[in-house]
Amino acid sequence: MQSCGFFKEVLGSPRCPRASVGGTRSYHLPLCSGITMSSLWSSLEKDVFNPQKKRLLETIHVWKTGKKKKMSILCVAVDTFMPMQPFLVRVKTDRGEQYKIACRWPLAELKLVDGKTLSQASLDFDLQFDKVYKWTASSFDKKKTFIRCLWKLNHRFLAGSITFVNVPSCVAEGRQRPQEDRKDTVEAESQEELSVYQEMTPREAADVLKLMEEYEPLVNNSVAFAEQLTNDLHVLDEANLRAIISSEKQVTQLMSSIDEALAEVARVEETLQIYDELLGSVKQQMDHIHQENSLLHRIVANKTRLMDEILFLTTHLDLSRDHCDALSRGDLSSPSRVKACIAAVEALSGCMSIEIKPGYRKLQSVAEQLIMFETLKQNFENSFISHITSIFELQGNAQVLALGQPIEELSAPSHRLHHEELVPYTPLMAWLRNTNPVLFCDLPKVYAQNLSRLYEREIKAFFEPAKTFLLGRRKGSLQESLEKPMVMGSRQQSRWSLPGSREDQEHMLDKSNVIKQMLEQVLRELQPLCTAEQQFIENFFQLSHGAAELQVPEASATKGGESMASPEDPPCTKPRNQLEEPMTQLLSEIFSCLEPELKGFLDVCNKVHPLGCLQVLVTLNDSIFEMWGSSSALPSSFLNTVLGNTLLLAKGSFNKCIGALCKEAEEAKMPSKMKGGILPSVSLFEEFVNFSEKVFRTARRRGELDKAYLRLAGSIFSSINSLSSANLKVNADMIMMENFHHIHCFLCQKKIHCLEGKKREAKERYSEHMEKYVIRYLGQPLEKLNHFFEGVKARVAQGVKEEEVSFQLAYSKQELRKVIEKYPGKEVKKSLETLYRKIHKYLSPEENLLPVVWHAMEQEFIRQYQEFEELIQRCYAGSGIVMDFTTEDLLNYFKSITLSNM
Numbered sequence: 001m002q003s004c005g006f007f008k009e010v011l012g013s014p015r016c017p018r019a020s021v022g023g024t025r026s027y028h029l030p031l032c033s034g035i036t037m038s039s040l041w042s043s044l045e046k047d048v049f050n051p052q053k054k055r056l057l058e059t060i061h062v063w064k065t066g067k068k069k070k071m072s073i074l075c076v077a078v079d080t081f082m083p084m085q086p087f088l089v090r091v092k093t094d095r096g097e098q099y100k101i102a103c104r105w106p107l108a109e110l111k112l113v114d115g116k117t118l119s120q121a122s123l124d125f126d127l128q129f130d131k132v133y134k135w136t137a138s139s140f141d142k143k144k145t146f147i148r149c150l151w152k153l154n155h156r157f158l159a160g161s162i163t164f165v166n167v168p169s170c171v172a173e174g175r176q177r178p179q180e181d182r183k184d185t186v187e188a189e190s191q192e193e194l195s196v197y198q199e200m201t202p203r204e205a206a207d208v209l210k211l212m213e214e215y216e217p218l219v220n221n222s223v224a225f226a227e228q229l230t231n232d233l234h235v236l237d238e239a240n241l242r243a244i245i246s247s248e249k250q251v252t253q254l255m256s257s258i259d260e261a262l263a264e265v266a267r268v269e270e271t272l273q274i275y276d277e278l279l280g281s282v283k284q285q286m287d288h289i290h291q292e293n294s295l296l297h298r299i300v301a302n303k304t305r306l307m308d309e310i311l312f313l314t315t316h317l318d319l320s321r322d323h324c325d326a327l328s329r330g331d332l333s334s335p336s337r338v339k340a341c342i343a344a345v346e347a348l349s350g351c352m353s354i355e356i357k358p359g360y361r362k363l364q365s366v367a368e369q370l371i372m373f374e375t376l377k378q379n380f381e382n383s384f385i386s387h388i389t390s391i392f393e394l395q396g397n398a399q400v401l402a403l404g405q406p407i408e409e410l411s412a413p414s415h416r417l418h419h420e421e422l423v424p425y426t427p428l429m430a431w432l433r434n435t436n437p438v439l440f441c442d443l444p445k446v447y448a449q450n451l452s453r454l455y456e457r458e459i460k461a462f463f464e465p466a467k468t469f470l471l472g473r474r475k476g477s478l479q480e481s482l483e484k485p486m487v488m489g490s491r492q493q494s495r496w497s498l499p500g501s502r503e504d505q506e507h508m509l510d511k512s513n514v515i516k517q518m519l520e521q522v523l524r525e526l527q528p529l530c531t532a533e534q535q536f537i538e539n540f541f542q543l544s545h546g547a548a549e550l551q552v553p554e555a556s557a558t559k560g561g562e563s564m565a566s567p568e569d570p571p572c573t574k575p576r577n578q579l580e581e582p583m584t585q586l587l588s589e590i591f592s593c594l595e596p597e598l599k600g601f602l603d604v605c606n607k608v609h610p611l612g613c614l615q616v617l618v619t620l621n622d623s624i625f626e627m628w629g630s631s632s633a634l635p636s637s638f639l640n641t642v643l644g645n646t647l648l649l650a651k652g653s654f655n656k657c658i659g660a661l662c663k664e665a666e667e668a669k670m671p672s673k674m675k676g677g678i679l680p681s682v683s684l685f686e687e688f689v690n691f692s693e694k695v696f697r698t699a700r701r702r703g704e705l706d707k708a709y710l711r712l713a714g715s716i717f718s719s720i721n722s723l724s725s726a727n728l729k730v731n732a733d734m735i736m737m738e739n740f741h742h743i744h745c746f747l748c749q750k751k752i753h754c755l756e757g758k759k760r761e762a763k764e765r766y767s768e769h770m771e772k773y774v775i776r777y778l779g780q781p782l783e784k785l786n787h788f789f790e791g792v793k794a795r796v797a798q799g800v801k802e803e804e805v806s807f808q809l810a811y812s813k814q815e816l817r818k819v820i821e822k823y824p825g826k827e828v829k830k831s832l833e834t835l836y837r838k839i840h841k842y843l844s845p846e847e848n849l850l851p852v853v854w855h856a857m858e859q860e861f862i863r864q865y866q867e868f869e870e871l872i873q874r875c876y877a878g879s880g881i882v883m884d885f886t887t888e889d890l891l892n893y894f895k896s897i898t899l900s901n902m
Helices: 002-011 033-052 140-157 169-173 178-194 202-214 222-246 248-316 321-329 335-352 364-396 416-435 437-471 475-483 502-540 582-590 594-608 612-629 638-667 680-695 703-725 732-750 753-778 783-797 802-807 813-821 825-842 850-875 887-900
Strands: 054-064 071-079 086-093 099-106 112-114 124-128 132-137 163-165
Touching (some): 033 054, 033 071, 054 140, 112 140, 132 140, 140 163, 140 248, 222 248, 321 335, 321 364, 335 364, 335 416, 416 437, 416 502, 437 502, 437 582, 502 582, 502 594, 502 612, 594 612, 638 680, 703 732, 703 753, 753 850, 783 802, 783 850, 825 887, 850 887
Parallel strands (some): 112 163
Antiparallel strands (some): 054 071, 071 086, 086 099, 124 132
16 A cells, blocks of 8 residues: 555655557647737837838847847838838837837848758858848748748849848758758658657546546556556557558558648649749739839929929019119109119019029029129119208208297197108108118218207207296397396395285296296197107108118117116106117107207296296106097107206206205394394295195196105205304294194195104104203292202102101201292282283284293193192291192283283
8 A cells, every 4th residue: 555655645746657559649838939920010010110111020039140139120111102122121229128120121122032051051151232141040940941031032123132041942942852851751750759748637637536446456566566657558568550551552542642732832833933933023013113213203293393393493583674774863853763663673682582492593694683683773772862862951951930920829840741852752751771881870960960960950840939938038138148047136035035925926926837838838839749750760661661770870879778767657767768769769860859949948947936846847747648648648768858857957957956945044143133033944834835736736646746745845944943053032832833833734734745754853852952941930939949849859750768858958847938038929929020021022913822832831831830839848847837828819910910901
């Protein structure tokens, strides 16, 4: 039984070898190479050959002989369209595992195929194109299949032009010799012998176990069991041999049938080879016909293209005789001839703008035609520039008509006729700008130089009567009026010398209105003049279409560039140096005298009225806002720029005027004999505010005025504060109290938003100085009593106890009684009456501050009395000391004094 278990263990082993019965059965492992090759084939077709419209026929993995690391794939492919051409392609993979064509050769260029397999099987083979490529295949079968494919394509497409050496014919034709058949049979048998030992199937293992169980008694005797198995094996071999001998006739018949089939296959292959040779000659003839047809089509296409090019050149490079004559003469003396020249230059531009290939320019006829076009263009350019320049000079030298209309009908000159004379030449200007920008760039300069002289004479003639009207002088004395300062009556007016009487104020306000009306009329007349000229220049010189940069004298382009606009300025008041457009520079030269003349006119306005700068500032601001919002005004009007620069100067004059007023107020010296009342600077500040509010009543913006108010108010406050250090005969606190009270009341009446802070400050200063004034004057009725109790408070503050103050020698009870005895009730009342008369004498009656000050003094006096009583009770308790009057007595004193002076 131990031996039986041993046999079971051996038979159950997965690696147990066994002999095949009769040599007719063997086992082989499945191969995965077919899956890999089909995946490679599909990838190559999808990624490489299908996009190029080629069909893949064969592939082989190769590497250059001696360089196995660099493996690539040789592919045989053919076109999918007629005529079909075979190719040999080398494909390699990049780092991203993507297939990429490295080289490609037409198979017609292949000269020699060297198989190197006559004597022995070799993996090397050579392909000779222009040079020899030595390859090593991955397997011998793949090499044979690859060479067989090349051989078939050679006979089918190339009529056997490729030479095959060291390649057996049976390999090339796909057949094998009998010796090779036998060799293959022997190799197969040897492979079967190598595969004798195979793993037993479960069924075989079960049969063996069953056999062992059947002969279990014999298993114990292994010799007997082995002999029994040997006998059975001999019996089986004998049965097999008899079966083979009995089937020998059928095997012989089968072998003969196989031989006949092989012979028939050989005959069919020979017939197919003959057909291939016949079809190869037909294919060559068809390819030759196809090539000839392609050449014929190419000839027809070339003839058609040549005819199209000839028609293109003759059509687009042809200029009519009329156009040539018009350009040659260059006659622009009449409107009809101008139109003819415009049509001619348009035709010439069309001919010269045609894009011609560089090779065509070498043709003699084309070169002559282009030279003729260039000559005509240059001749007409010279004629046109001479003609238009003469027109510019005539317009610049035109006479200015004397302006004899009334001042109410003052109007600026019009250049409509001059513009209408130049408008017909606008197409020619556009043509010159496109064809010769260098020559065109000089024409705006010539126009500006000539027209600037005309505008200078016209603008001066326009401003002169306006200046004369404002000064109220004759034309001949205008210069004298500007040189002499304005006088009012018999004395020269200073900045602060505003008219005092109501009639004078109304007269000055009328003058201010006259300045406003005259300035508005001047600006109203200048707007259409500048706008019309700007629109004409923009259209005539094509400046709105990216014209060339025009260089004008820097002096005229940078006038007013030093001033910078404030953030509150309207958008049109940018400084000149921020507008560097060619049109702005051109207008700056044409209207070079406009800004100086306008500044001179504003200087006259400032001289006519002491505060004329206010009216000028308001009028300029309103005019600029009105022009900016007008639909007829250009968004970037040159006049807006000029007015913006002028506005900056007006603001400078206004700030300078305010600065002078502030300086004069701060440096003003008060007369030593002044007894009180409102200061002159405060009165003139009030008049300035009243006048400014009337002027700015309809103004659209008042930022500058608000700044001036704050600046001037600060100077006035500083002027009032300086009185504390002045050597005056009257109380400075009283004067400061009156003036701050006057300013506070005036600002409450005007309700000016920017001065709300100053109004509150004036109230605080008024209250402060009134308190100082009251405290100072209250010391006079009870002067000694005040000094005594001030000493008492000083001792207490130094640390002396209140009950011990009476033991001080200077502040004893006896000293207190002596001081109190000096101020009986009648004496106090008399002192208050004297104080009332003094206050009444010095306080200004216009301010009506007497009741207010007297009431404040009453409150302060009673407070002091109550403080004295409290100190007596604390420091002199039980002494029985009291003053000669009570609170009721004091109220009666103040009341009786008030009633007696009403």
